[in-house]
Amino acid sequence: MGVLKQLNYKLVAVHLRFRWYKVRMRLHSKLDKRVMLLRAIPGVGPMTASAILATVDNAKQVKNGRQLAAWLGLTPVSFSSGGKERLGRIMKQVDRYIRRLLVAGMSARLRQMKVTPP
DSSP states (O other), X not given: OHHHXXXXXXXXXXXXXXXXXXXXXXXXXHHOHHHHHHHTXXXXXXXXXXXXXXXXXXXXXXXXXXXXXXXXXOSEEEEEETTEEEXXXXXXXXXXXXXXXXXHHHHHHHHHHHHSOO
């Protein structure tokens, strides 16, 4: 019974630490204007916005959203030859964490739109 009690205490401690980080993330997202701007995009929450800001150091490196999507690896690889353009698969070696967050957020947004249309 002693081992189970120890594991239970560790689980509770991890849960409390997770909740503390969650509160800190929400507080930070309300204080940082850049995070608030990103959160204005439907499907982007505080976690996704903070991850994008941490990855994209200087937003002036890219001109528009398409370049940012390509830089994050969200667009298919282009193979062009002789004037004929072929699109390949989406690159897997770029930032998987941000891609995963964006896909989860957009999937949730699509489900929400099916339930309550704009």
